[in-house]
Amino acid sequence: MPCMPSFFHKRRKPETSPPQVTALDVDEITRKLASLTTRDEHEAHIGRQSAFVGGFHPELNGALRPPARHGMPGPRPAPPTLVSMPTPRPAKHPMSRTMQHAVSDSPARDHAQTNHKTSPPPPLFKPVPPAPSRTKPPPANAAQHPTTPKRPHQIQTPGSAHPKEKASRPPPVQAQPTGRPRSQSSPPSPTASLPVTSVTREILQCRGTTKAGARCKRMLHVPAAHQDDPEFEVYCPAHVSDRLKPSSFPTKDNRWVKFEEWIPTYLNTLTQANLRDVMQQPISDADRPGYIYMFEIRDPDQPGLVLFKVGRAVVLNRRIDQWSKQCPSKEQYLRYYYPWPSQEDQQMLARGRVQPGPPGAWCHRLERLVHLELTDLSLNALYNDAIFPDVEPKAEPPKMPERKPCVDCGTLHQEIFRFPLAQHGMYKGREWETLVKPVIDRWARFVEKYYPMEKVE
Numbered sequence: 001m002p003c004m005p006s007f008f009h010k011r012r013k014p015e016t017s018p019p020q021v022t023a024l025d026v027d028e029i030t031r032k033l034a035s036l037t038t039r040d041e042h043e044a045h046i047g048r049q050s051a052f053v054g055g056f057h058p059e060l061n062g063a064l065r066p067p068a069r070h071g072m073p074g075p076r077p078a079p080p081t082l083v084s085m086p087t088p089r090p091a092k093h094p095m096s097r098t099m100q101h102a103v104s105d106s107p108a109r110d111h112a113q114t115n116h117k118t119s120p121p122p123p124l125f126k127p128v129p130p131a132p133s134r135t136k137p138p139p140a141n142a143a144q145h146p147t148t149p150k151r152p153h154q155i156q157t158p159g160s161a162h163p164k165e166k167a168s169r170p171p172p173v174q175a176q177p178t179g180r181p182r183s184q185s186s187p188p189s190p191t192a193s194l195p196v197t198s199v200t201r202e203i204l205q206c207r208g209t210t211k212a213g214a215r216c217k218r219m220l221h222v223p224a225a226h227q228d229d230p231e232f233e234v235y236c237p238a239h240v241s242d243r244l245k246p247s248s249f250p251t252k253d254n255r256w257v258k259f260e261e262w263i264p265t266y267l268n269t270l271t272q273a274n275l276r277d278v279m280q281q282p283i284s285d286a287d288r289p290g291y292i293y294m295f296e297i298r299d300p301d302q303p304g305l306v307l308f309k310v311g312r313a314v315v316l317n318r319r320i321d322q323w324s325k326q327c328p329s330k331e332q333y334l335r336y337y338y339p340w341p342s343q344e345d346q347q348m349l350a351r352g353r354v355q356p357g358p359p360g361a362w363c364h365r366l367e368r369l370v371h372l373e374l375t376d377l378s379l380n381a382l383y384n385d386a387i388f389p390d391v392e393p394k395a396e397p398p399k400m401p402e403r404k405p406c407v408d409c410g411t412l413h414q415e416i417f418r419f420p421l422a423q424h425g426m427y428k429g430r431e432w433e434t435l436v437k438p439v440i441d442r443w444a445r446f447v448e449k450y451y452p453m454e455k456v457e
Contacts, residue, residue, distance in 0.1 A: 201222050201227050201230070202221060202222055202227060203219050203220065203221055203222065204219070204220060204222055204233075204234045205217065205218070205219055205220075205234075206218040206219075206220055206234060206235055206236040206239055207233040207234060207235055207239070208235050208236060208238070208239025208240075208242065208243070209239075216236060216239055218236045220234045220235075220236060221234075222234055223268070223270065225375050225376070225379045226270075226375065228412075228414060229375075231368075232274055233273070233274055233277065234270060235270065235273055240269050240270065240273050243273040243276065244269060244272060244273060244276075246259070246276075247259060247260070249276075249279070249280050251450050252282075255450065257279065257446075257450055259272075259276060259279075262275075262279070262442065262443070262446050263275050263276070264373075264389060265393070266382050266388070266389055266390075266391050266392070266393055267373065267376045267377075267393055268376050268380070268393050268394065269393060271372060271373070271375075271376040274372055275369065275372055275373070278365070278368055278369055278372065279369070279446070281365075283362055283365060283451055284364060284365075286364065287362045287363070287364040287365055288314065288362070288363065288364070289314075289359040289360060289361055289362065289363065289453060290312050290313060290314045290359050290360065290363030290364075291312065291313050291314070291316045291319075291337055291338060291339070291356060291359055291360065291363060292310065292311070292312055292337065292338040292360070292363060292366055292367060292370065292440055292444070293310070293311060293312075293313060293316060293319065293320070293334065293336070293337040293338075294308055294309070294310050294334075294335045294336045294337065294432065294436060294437070294440065295308065295309035295310075295323065295332045295333065295334055295335065296308055296309075296332070296333045296335045296432055297309060297330050297331070297332055297416065298330065298331045298333075299330055302418070304420060304421055305418045305419065305420060305421065306418075306419050306421055306431050306432075307416055307417070307418055307419075308335075308374075308416070308417050308419065308431075308432060308436050309323070309332070309413070309415055309416050309417075310367075310370060310371070310374060310415055310417065310436065310440070311367065311415045312363040312364065312366070312367040313363075314359070314363075316337060316354060316356045317354055317356070320334060320354065326408065326409050327406055327408040327409055328408060329407060329408050330408075333349075334349045334354070335349070335432045335433075335436075335437075336432070336433075336436075336437050336440070337354075337356065338360055338366075338440055338441070338444050339356075339357055339358065339359070339360045339444075341355065341356065341357040342357070360444060360447075360448070361447055361448055361451065361452060361453045362447050362451055362453070365447055365451065366440075366443055366444055366447050369443040369446070369447075370439055370440055370443050371415070373439050373443075374417045374436065374439055375417065377419075377435065377439070378417040378418055378419045378420075380393075380394050381419070381420045382394075383422060383427050383435060384420070384422060384423050384424075384427075386424070386425070388425075388427075417436075419431050419435065419436075422435075
């Protein structure tokens, strides 16, 4: 067995020097490195040569890859090219108005911004121009006498309240008389007469008083026959019954007057209540002695009616002459006047032959009472009932016929009463003496009995 030193001596490889790198090897390495390409450069090269988009490119799969040629030097390395990134195209959405103003560069916006920056804020109050001076110019020798210094004008601060303007007062309203409008005692001449417009009142407040002492607040319709009468009062059903409960009233000289002796029960309840009010009123200072006259008017245009003009006068003959000249187109006949003379030679009704006696007492009060009853009597025409006067009053009066202005003077005569012609009985053809004359005589007796002229203060 050989010895160990010899064994190791046999297995030792001979020492050799490292291989020397030659210039040929350097060129070969350079050529091989140049032939190598990265994957990204290869894909970019394929993308520039082909317009294929999507899927598996055949060149990448090796189908169109040219065969490798070994032993040929490859192209020199080129720097990487910049790849253009695709520009995203967002969907078209409507732009808000705020964004439009923000991105727009219009001159109007620039002008508005410039004005907003340069224009001063609006004043808080309008400057009040100084009022013109009402003072007289100083005299020539004003330098000798010192003048009172003027108080400086106070400038109102922006935070203070505005001074209150003095409200101009409306012109004073002239008080209108509350008396009942009636035709003048002396009618105007035909040249100076103007049409009179009547003021109607359709709804009024109840004239009654509650238990608490306040006026009733109910609003009621005024009967058509009394809408032109400013003194006519209305009562609700509760207060009109209370108004008709008393049977009598005392006068100033402690005499008791019974209502049933003077007021017919066939009249409307509102008419009865108004008659009671007038009976108890004191005599007015404007009242005076006078006459009550009655004209009968024949109108061929109204064949079914008979018209009566009832009024008052202080001088009877002058009044008769005035009425005949004021409305000459209609025939007028003086039928009656109060006080009626006692002597037979003075009972002449022809024009120019009337010789009246002394005037009666308080013609204003007498006329008011007569007009209230004649208005109700002519409108309801209860005298055409067979049992008149024992009839019940109508709950609602009939519709009042329309009144037209007079063709002669153009006025609405307030004192003309239209009576339908009586159809039977003692009233037929005798309306003035059986219907109108008794009303005048009855209320004349009442005024003379309870309000004599010598006892009224």
